[in-house]
Amino acid sequence: MRFRPLAILGASLALAGVTYVGRSGAGPLPPLGPFLDPVRGAWGAVAYAALPDSALHGIPGLGAAVEVRYDTRGVPHIFAASEEDAARALGFVVARDRLFQMELQARSGAGTLTELVGAAAVSADSEARHLGMPRGAEQKLAAFPADSRSRRLLEAYAGGVNAYIDGASPAEWPVEYKLLGRRPARWLPLHSLNLYASMGATLALLNGERDRLAARAVVGDLAARALFPVESPIQEPIQPNGSATPRLDVLHLPPPGAQDSAALALLPLLPRGAPPGDDAEVSRHFASNNWAVAPARSRSGHALLAGDPHLSLTLPSIWYEAHLVVPGVLDVYGVTIPGSPGVVIGFTRDVAWSLTNTGADVLDYYRETVDDQASPRRYMLDNAWRDLERREEVYRGKVGQVLRVDTVLYSHRGPLQRLNNEWVSMRWTVNEPSDLVAAFFDAQRATTASQFLDLFARSYFAPAQNVIAADRAGNIAIRSTGHFPLRPEGGDGLAIRDGSTSASDWSGYWPVTSYPQSLNPAQGFLASANQQPIDPQQAPAYLGYDAAYEPWRALQINRLLRANGRVTLDDMRAYQTDPGSVRADWFVTYFRSAASVSLARGNAPAALKAADSLLAAWDRRYTIGNTGALLFETALSGVARRTWDELLPPGDSVRAATPSSGVLFALMADSASVWWDDRRTGDVVEDRDMILAAALASAYETLARQHGAPSSGKWAWGTSATAQVNHLLGLAGFSARDIPVQGGRGTLNPSVQNGAYGSSWRMVVELGPTVRALGTYPGGQSGNPASSRYADRLRFWKDGDLELLIVPVALDSLTPSQVQSRLTLTPAGR
Amino acid sequence: MVFLRTLMLAVGIAIGTIMLGWWSVPVVALAYGVALRRSRFPAMTAAASGAIAWGGYLGLAMLGGAPVVRFGRELAASMQLPGWAPFTATLIFPAVLAGLAAYLGARVGGRYLSSP
Numbered sequence: 001m002r003f004r005p006l007a008i009l010g011a012s013l014a015l016a017g018v019t020y021v022g023r024s025g026a027g028p029l030p031p032l033g034p035f036l037d038p039v040r041g042a043w044g045a046v047a048y049a050a051l052p053d054s055a056l057h058g059i060p061g062l063g064a065a066v067e068v069r070y071d072t073r074g075v076p077h078i079f080a081a082s083e084e085d086a087a088r089a090l091g092f093v094v095a096r097d098r099l100f101q102m103e104l105q106a107r108s109g110a111g112t113l114t115e116l117v118g119a120a121a122v123s124a125d126s127e128a129r130h131l132g133m134p135r136g137a138e139q140k141l142a143a144f145p146a147d148s149r150s151r152r153l154l155e156a157y158a159g160g161v162n163a164y165i166d167g168a169s170p171a172e173w174p175v176e177y178k179l180l181g182r183r184p185a186r187w188l189p190l191h192s193l194n195l196y197a198s199m200g201a202t203l204a205l206l207n208g209e210r211d212r213l214a215a216r217a218v219v220g221d222l223a224a225r226a227l228f229p230v231e232s233p234i235q236e237p238i239q240p241n242g243s244a245t246p247r248l249d250v251l252h253l254p255p256p257g258a259q260d261s262a263a264l265a266l267l268p269l270l271p272r273g274a275p276p277g278d279d280a281e282v283s284r285h286f287a288s289n290n291w292a293v294a295p296a297r298s299r300s301g302h303a304l305l306a307g308d309p310h311l312s313l314t315l316p317s318i319w320y321e322a323h324l325v326v327p328g329v330l331d332v333y334g335v336t337i338p339g340s341p342g343v344v345i346g347f348t349r350d351v352a353w354s355l356t357n358t359g360a361d362v363l364d365y366y367r368e369t370v371d372d373q374a375s376p377r378r379y380m381l382d383n384a385w386r387d388l389e390r391r392e393e394v395y396r397g398k399v400g401q402v403l404r405v406d407t408v409l410y411s412h413r414g415p416l417q418r419l420n421n422e423w424v425s426m427r428w429t430v431n432e433p434s435d436l437v438a439a440f441f442d443a444q445r446a447t448t449a450s451q452f453l454d455l456f457a458r459s460y461f462a463p464a465q466n467v468i469a470a471d472r473a474g475n476i477a478i479r480s481t482g483h484f485p486l487r488p489e490g491g492d493g494l495a496i497r498d499g500s501t502s503a504s505d506w507s508g509y510w511p512v513t514s515y516p517q518s519l520n521p522a523q524g525f526l527a528s529a530n531q532q533p534i535d536p537q538q539a540p541a542y543l544g545y546d547a548a549y550e551p552w553r554a555l556q557i558n559r560l561l562r563a564n565g566r567v568t569l570d571d572m573r574a575y576q577t578d579p580g581s582v583r584a585d586w587f588v589t590y591f592r593s594a595a596s597v598s599l600a601r602g603n604a605p606a607a608l609k610a611a612d613s614l615l616a617a618w619d620r621r622y623t624i625g626n627t628g629a630l631l632f633e634t635a636l637s638g639v640a641r642r643t644w645d646e647l648l649p650p651g652d653s654v655r656a657a658t659p660s661s662g663v664l665f666a667l668m669a670d671s672a673s674v675w676w677d678d679r680r681t682g683d684v685v686e687d688r689d690m691i692l693a694a695a696l697a698s699a700y701e702t703l704a705r706q707h708g709a710p711s712s713g714k715w716a717w718g719t720s721a722t723a724q725v726n727h728l729l730g731l732a733g734f735s736a737r738d739i740p741v742q743g744g745r746g747t748l749n750p751s752v753q754n755g756a757y758g759s760s761w762r763m764v765v766e767l768g769p770t771v772r773a774l775g776t777y778p779g780g781q782s783g784n785p786a787s788s789r790y791a792d793r794l795r796f797w798k799d800g801d802l803e804l805l806i807v808p809v810a811l812d813s814l815t816p817s818q819v820q821s822r823l824t825l826t827p828a829g830r
Numbered sequence: 831m832v833f834l835r836t837l838m839l840a841v842g843i844a845i846g847t848i849m850l851g852w853w854s855v856p857v858v859a860l861a862y863g864v865a866l867r868r869s870r871f872p873a874m875t876a877a878a879s880g881a882i883a884w885g886g887y888l889g890l891a892m893l894g895g896a897p898v899v900r901f902g903r904e905l906a907a908s909m910q911l912p913g914w915a916p917f918t919a920t921l922i923f924p925a926v927l928a929g930l931a932a933y934l935g936a937r938v939g940g941r942y943l944s945s946p
Contacts, residue, residue, distance in 0.1 A: 008937050015856065015930040022852060022927065033852035036920045038887040040851060042905055043920070046896035175905070733907025786901040 030181045034170075042178045044171035045786040051821035058828025059163040061156065062088055068823035069814050071806045074781035074789040076823070077323040079811045083149075083441065084156040086324045087341045089825050091160025091187070094320055098338040098783040099184055100174035101316050102161070104728055106191035106339050109198030110134050114395050116182055117729070119403050122395055129393045130408055132415035133201065136431030137193035143433040150437040154189035157341035161187035163828075174783060176729060182398060192437075195339040200430030202311070203357045204463035208545045209365060210267070212494050214656035217264040218649050220257020227253065227647075227659045230492055230544075231536040233666035234551040236558055238466055238478060238528040239516040241535040244562070246555055251666035255674045256646040266496060268420035287550060287757075288356035289576070289748055290468040291527035291557050292476035294520065299566040302768040303470035306572040307345055307354020310750060311760040313725040315735060315791055317779030319344075319761045323807065332444045333773070333807050335761050342440040345761060347773060349809075350447045351471045352765035353456075356528045358464035358480045359548035362429040364487070364506070366413055366499030370423050379411050379423070380500045388416070411499070425499055427506065429483050434461030449477040450519055457481045457512045466516075466528035472767045478526045479517035480533040484510040484543055492542040514540045525561045529553035529748070547660050552746035555582040572764040573774060576748060577800030579621040583661065583746030584632055588615055590668050591635060594692035608693055611635070611700035614710055622744035622751075624718030627710045629744055631699055638695030640664060642678045642686075661746075717744065724755040725778050725794065727785075734785040736778075739798050749800070762802060774802035832875060835866070839879035843928060844887055852924075855880055859928035863935020872936040877929030881921040888920065 020026075022033030035041045051070055059066075064081040066089040071077065076093040080086035095102065107113045111128035113121035128134065144151040165184050177183055208228065216224035229251070236246040287310040295301045311318055319335035322343065334346015345354050370376035371385060378385040389410040395403045409416040413427040439460035446452035449469035456467055457479065464482025485506040487493060497504040516533035518526055531554035533543060559582060560575050561567065595612035598604040611631060618628025640658065647655045667673055671688040678686050686694075707714035718740030727734035741758070743749030749759055763775040778797040782789035796803055808814045839862050846854030859876040866872055892898040903913040 004937065008934060011930050011933050011937070015927070015934060018923075018926050018930065019853075019856065022923065032919070032923055036884070036916075036923050037847060037852040038884045038891075038920060039848050042916070043888060043891070043898070043901075046891055046898050046901050049897060049901075050895075179908070727908070731908035732910070733904035785904055786897050788897075 025181060030179055035178050035181075040170040042175050044173070044178075045175045045784050048172050049782075049784055049786040049788065051789075054822040054824075056824045056826065057092070057163065057167055059088055059092060059160060059825050060828050061159045062825060062827040064827065066825040067811050068093060068825065069808075069811065069819050070821040070823070071814065071818050072820050073321070073803060073806070074792075074820065075321045075323060075806070077325065077806075077808055077811075077814065079325045081326065083326055083330055084152055086326050086330065087153045088156040088160035088163075090322060090324060090336065090341060091157040092164045092825060093160075093322070093823070094336065094338050095161040095164035095187070097781055098316055098320055099161075099164070100176040101728060101783050102187070102191075102195075102339040103185055105198055105337075106187075106194045109137065109194035109196070109201070110191070111393070112396070114397055114403055115185075115400075116398070117180060118398050122404055125395055126393075126404075126406070128198075128201070130415055130417060131201065131205070131426075131428070132408070132410065132431045133197040134194065135391060135408075135410070135415075137190055137197050139431075140193050140433050140435075141190050144435065149441070150435050151189065153341050153437050153441065154192050157192060158187045158189050175785060179729075179731075180398070192339055192341060195337060196436050197430060199337065200463045202463075204360075204362055204428070204430050206359065206361060206363065206544075206548050208361060208547055209494050209496065211547055211657040212545075213263050213267055213496075215647060215659075216260050217267055218259060218656045219646055220260050221263070222254045223256050224263075226251065227663060228494075228657065229546045229663070230494070230542065232532040232546045232549050232551055232660075232662050234555070234662045235532065235535055236551065236554055237516070237531060237535045238480060238526075238533040238554075239518050239535070239538070240521045240523055240526070241538060244523075246551075246558075248666065248669075250669070251663060253667060253670070253673055253675055259650075268422075287530050287553065287750055289527075289529045289553055289557060290354040290356050290466065291525060291561065292468050292470040292478070293561065293567045293572070294476050294524040295474040297524040297561070297565050297567055298766075299568045300766060300768060302766050303472070303474050303476055304567060304569060304572055304764065304766050305347075305352040305354065305468065305470040305476075306576060306764045307356075307468070308576050308748075308759040308762040309345065309355060310758055313723060313756055313758050313760065313778055315725050315727050315779050315785075316783040317760065317777045319777050319779075321775070321777075321781060325810075330441075330444060331809075333805065334763070335777070341437060343444065344440065345763065347763075347765045347767075347771060348444055348446075349472070349771055350767075351449055351452045351469055352767055352771070352773070353443070353452055353467060353469040354763065355465040355467055356530055358466050358482060358533060359530055359544050360464040360480070360482060360484055360533075361493040361542070361544040361548065362462055362464060362482065362485060364427050364485070364493050365496045366411075366425045366427070366504060367496050368411060368416060368423045368425050368499040373421055373423075376409065376416075376423060379416075379425075381412075382500075382502050386412070413499070413505070424496065427485075429462035429464075429485070432461060432483070434483075435459045436461065447471070448473060449475040453477055453479045453481070453517070454512075457515070466533065468526060468528060470765070470767055472769070472771075474767075475520055476526050477517070477519040478528060479515050480528075480543075481515060484515070484541075486510065486541065490541055492545070494545060510541065516543070523562075525558075527554055527557040527561065529557055546662060549662075550660075551662050552581065552583040553748050553750065556580055556746070556748055569764055569766045569772065569774065573762075573802050574800070576759065576762050576764070577742050578748045579623045579626075579742045579744075581620055581622060581744065581746045584620040584622075584629075586665060587636060587668075588618070588620060588632060590688070591615055591632070591692050591696055594689035595696060597689045598693035604693065605697045605701075607700040607704070608697040611696045614700070615696070622717055622721070622747050623742050624716065624740045626717045627715040629717040630715050630720055631696075631703060631710075633744065634703060635692075635696045635699035636661075638699050639692060642691050642695055643667070643675060645678050645680055646675065718742075721751040722755050723751065723758055723778070723798070725791075726756060736791055736794055739794070741798055742800065759797070762797070764802065771807060773805040773807065775805050776802050832870070835869070836875050836878050836882065839876060840882035840886060843879055843883035843924065847883065847887070855883075855924045856927045856931035859931035860935040863932035863937075864939035867936040867939040873929045873933035876932030877925040880924030880926075880928030884924045885921050888917075
């Protein structure tokens, strides 16, 4: 071959370039070498898509061998000799299926997402750190005695996760790591607590103070208090109040007052949440249902329990199904959150339980007096200066580079934030020392429903949950469980308190005996769906406020359960996706009445008549092919827009805050309230019927313009209310989008936030001599998108079907046809 | 003969990838270029071998029931690329690496190792 220097130089440069891109990536491209490598790269996902028929792994720290059998649904049944071994094995099997998700979610709570995904996550990390979440988790861990069972369980779980990481080849690493050019980080016990903090932020970071203050700034204090009341105007509480029907409390709405400049000045002291949308009601990011039926009202004569927590719909799902058996100690089946060493919702042979969010107000703000506004070192408390704790927060990028450094200050209450030259601290139960691990592991040893609630309440702290339980003896029970602050002078949590005095501090927590609760009520059933837990006429103290509750789903559950004296397990299943809506029933009555008044006046637009006809024909159900639901929802949004125009700050097009739909409904009783007047129509003073009729006609015209005539099929509810089950990183190819589902606002299967939130796990249990349970969730056991177990349950979930759960009593009680894969974990030396 | 050489080199690259990783592609191809510097089209042979090695690995996985095609499309969609992009890239990347390395090996080897 001839020697050609220029060609060689060119080839050398080209090879260097390709090798560089192969090793380091370029722009948005990941390092192409490790990424495209068919053995260890992204394609590795296909080689590990299926579970092997059998596998053997050594795990350091294991006390005895653990046998794991994956059933045909991919659920691991873990048979261990001790709780610690079970936790270690659980860590291993969850990491095997969900390693990336575990790390991502824990980092979300730790404020270290940037180390995994890069600088794009700085603001999310900053929020977590400024809420004090990483510090809170560290303090919780430090508070565990070294030999405590919870610490040992956390360490065992971490050991299982790390044993998997150590034994996995790069080919087995989840594909997301390869897309991000990262490798799995080791799991620490702290990470499980970071995960709990993240869940706490999802469920208990409520900001009612801001809503009321924002309203006060625009319409004055009196009106703001009425628009954002403490008590829900619609009462059918979790703790039955003895009434067989919901109670509507009269809501007196004073006319809008003058703007409140003091509130306007205070407003910047509170962190700004997401801007309120144009919806008819505050958009809830989460919701949940649970209910239980006593034997007297079940066809089988056994207690029944249903639970479906509503959370962000993601792939992989937030839940992972598992069964843990430690003979004589533990036999629990249910769902765990990847990263959490135990079952969160599930059942044993004796007791089943589920959770809904209480919505309690467990966060308060304090205006602090500091020694130096620009760079405070001390804060005033009871006329004496106290040192502020300073915590330096370093945000690192994917390769360890420092992206940002800031300092978070802490008073004895919690983290401080500087807002408009003022310093505000917050106290939040999510950051208080607590032991969630003990709460779940203790409760799972209970043999009765009430024992379960007692054991759970002993250690559980936050986020407050409505815990429902049923047992094999036929008892049903519910208790809103968490730590509820006792505020000075019995005050509520909707004001910014003076931080300069310890008299503003919480004086303790409610005693468990005061928690909203019920055991075997005369009505024969119990239900919670984020409604106000206790009737204000029976409440011992302030627990929360109306905007954090939602009455409608509870009304629907109670209606269904009252109407059925012989409930079956299949009825329970069907109720979870029941398309009926009390909310629609109640509001439509007013819409139709308003339409008939306007039509009688003779000057109504043609669209009103057509809309009224459509509403008249609507069965008020949110089924996929239904055409009435879209009209109703659009019209109700229009009503909110026209009614709450007083809450538009001058010169602004976005409402300061939106009252709850319960308040809107309560306003219906006062047809001539000044709130009905749309001030933007200066020459007309509207009443209720005018607003409702105009909103209905306008909704019809809008939809006709967008979709054509109702008969076109494009008004079908299923075309607009679709579920969006997004991959955790939002990757389109690994997401399942635009899934038509039955249900809407106020139904038991709510479809909100553009479909990205919904029922994340559905379970129904019959507690007979042999426990019988059905369940599913929108996803699959595997976090590997190449696996057939990645999203295999979506088909059941979207249709409201449930799968029979296999619950073997012993290792040998699983038939060969029920076993998909075997895994043996053996003790290994370090 | 060229076909056999291509196939054997592909096997070599595949084994190198399985045992050592992606960077074995240019190393094996460079060695091939040096060793067979007098052969015809060493760069093209190596490029074809690189593509065959990685493509063949995926093909065998597919024959074994692995969901290569579905996953490739989903991966492409996740990266906002057309469905064929991951497959094409998986063929082109080792081909370019191997071709360039073999070319360099043959040229440099020819300059310093060939007898006058």
